[in-house]
Amino acid sequence: MAAPLPDGQPGKSASPLQRLDLDGHNLPPSPAPSSPRNGRRRYALATELVYTEGKDQYGASSTPIYQSATFKQTSASGGQQEYDYTRSGNPTRTHLERHLAKIMNANRALAVSSGMGALDVISRLLRPGDEVITGSDLYGGTHRLLTYLATNQQIVVYHVDTTDVDAVKARLSEKTTMVLLETPTNPLIKIVDVPSIARLAHEFNEKALVVVDNTMLSPMLFNPLDVGADIVYESGTKYLSGHHDIMAGVIACNDAAIGDKLYFTINSTGCGLSPNDSFLLMRGVKTLAIRMEKQQTNAQLIAEFLESHGFRVRYPGLKSHPQYDLHWATARGAGAVLSFETGDAAVSQRIVEAARLWTISVSFGCVNSLISMPCQMSHASIDAKTRKERQMPEDLIRLCVGIEDANDLIEDLSRSLVQAGAVNVTLDGFHANESAQSL
Numbered sequence: 001m002a003a004p005l006p007d008g009q010p011g012k013s014a015s016p017l018q019r020l021d022l023d024g025h026n027l028p029p030s031p032a033p034s035s036p037r038n039g040r041r042r043y044a045l046a047t048e049l050v051y052t053e054g055k056d057q058y059g060a061s062s063t064p065i066y067q068s069a070t071f072k073q074t075s076a077s078g079g080q081q082e083y084d085y086t087r088s089g090n091p092t093r094t095h096l097e098r099h100l101a102k103i104m105n106a107n108r109a110l111a112v113s114s115g116m117g118a119l120d121v122i123s124r125l126l127r128p129g130d131e132v133i134t135g136s137d138l139y140g141g142t143h144r145l146l147t148y149l150a151t152n153q154q155i156v157v158y159h160v161d162t163t164d165v166d167a168v169k170a171r172l173s174e175k176t177t178m179v180l181l182e183t184p185t186n187p188l189i190k191i192v193d194v195p196s197i198a199r200l201a202h203e204f205n206e207k208a209l210v211v212v213d214n215t216m217l218s219p220m221l222f223n224p225l226d227v228g229a230d231i232v233y234e235s236g237t238k239y240l241s242g243h244h245d246i247m248a249g250v251i252a253c254n255d256a257a258i259g260d261k262l263y264f265t266i267n268s269t270g271c272g273l274s275p276n277d278s279f280l281l282m283r284g285v286k287t288l289a290i291r292m293e294k295q296q297t298n299a300q301l302i303a304e305f306l307e308s309h310g311f312r313v314r315y316p317g318l319k320s321h322p323q324y325d326l327h328w329a330t331a332r333g334a335g336a337v338l339s340f341e342t343g344d345a346a347v348s349q350r351i352v353e354a355a356r357l358w359t360i361s362v363s364f365g366c367v368n369s370l371i372s373m374p375c376q377m378s379h380a381s382i383d384a385k386t387r388k389e390r391q392m393p394e395d396l397i398r399l400c401v402g403i404e405d406a407n408d409l410i411e412d413l414s415r416s417l418v419q420a421g422a423v424n425v426t427l428d429g430f431h432a433n434e435s436a437q438s439l
């Protein structure tokens, strides 16, 4: 009898999805893929993250670290050798870049020394007089680099509310060469409609490059290149590596000419990722799926806990997020960064400083949970006047959720809220105080 197809219908022959072990015995069917597949991937993303192609000469199971600045040449002319000098290329970095291209759904990926290094490389595609449209809520370091370009390189930078597609449209001009987007934004967790903005920008000027900073979601949850972006970059310091033990940046694109230009800058300026850090990033990437799954689950519970106690919580996993539907139209998860307000910056500071399990640190995407006040920490490079104009609440607390036990995290947060006087304890639990409720 013909073997049933996975959907239960009888097939003419064995289903192409039927799996056999090395001895030819039937294996149980694969579980449903947890993420979409495309031409570059054979397996679900969680599998592809750990599955590496390519063979080391000794069959090493993990990527060897080629800790060598230079390579022996077989002739003075260099011959056909793939590597001559690590700034130009290194086998460990190449291995990582091929792996990243696969998981980012890209034709090419390039690994550099930090997320800001990645944006610097991309920004060298700009010429004096070019116009860049970007968000009014975005990472402080991105704002700083863009301000430098505007001040010193005659690049015109427009900061608009990128959650408003019409506001972006109104700024498009013949000179728009780049639209730079973050979603969710850091730190206000606003959602940007990348497909609509990419379509508009390309309709207006087919040469305009749509660049997406995907640090907050990682390729586990979003693939901007699939919805119209030309270039995607990420701080590999965050989710991709996951342990806060390296600085790294990743750039990916599909267009070969753009890829070559980016590589030219990396080789010329020497910001390619070191062999040792390439190894560590490769190792970190393998556990991205399992880390992100746990981090998101924890983040959802913490967001619900805070919301149930009257705080205004910004997290796309909550139905109350004003762009909940938009987020889920393209993303496969809510991520693990959320922010909330208390109504009083001094109270917020007391909460942050009362935390024990949550470490007071900038950054996010690591296995351990962090707490911070963006206006004083990650976004301090945006001056107070600009922060006010952009409606960044000085009392904002950002939580970057890790993989710890959720109850421990909630308990520590509860204690910090009580200790800081942000909530009143009653017999039936914690209740947000007046200032928090009035938000």
Ligand SMILES: Cc1ncc(COP(=O)(O)O)c(C=O)c1O
Pocket: 114, 115, 116, 117, 139, 141, 142, 182, 186, 213, 215, 216, 234, 235, 236, 237, 238, 247, 248, 249
């Ligand atoms: C959204 C976002 N993009 C880019 C960066 C820059 O990354 P890196 O610190 O690796 O330079 C950061 C943080 O630093 C960030 O939060």
Ligand SMILES: N[C@@H](CCSC[C@H](N)C(=O)O)C(=O)O
Pocket: 139, 141, 186, 361, 362, 363, 364, 377, 378, 379, 381
């Ligand atoms: N002092 C640093 C601050 C880095 S912030 C890191 C991360 N992007 C975050 O949002 O926490 C700087 O000035 O860049």
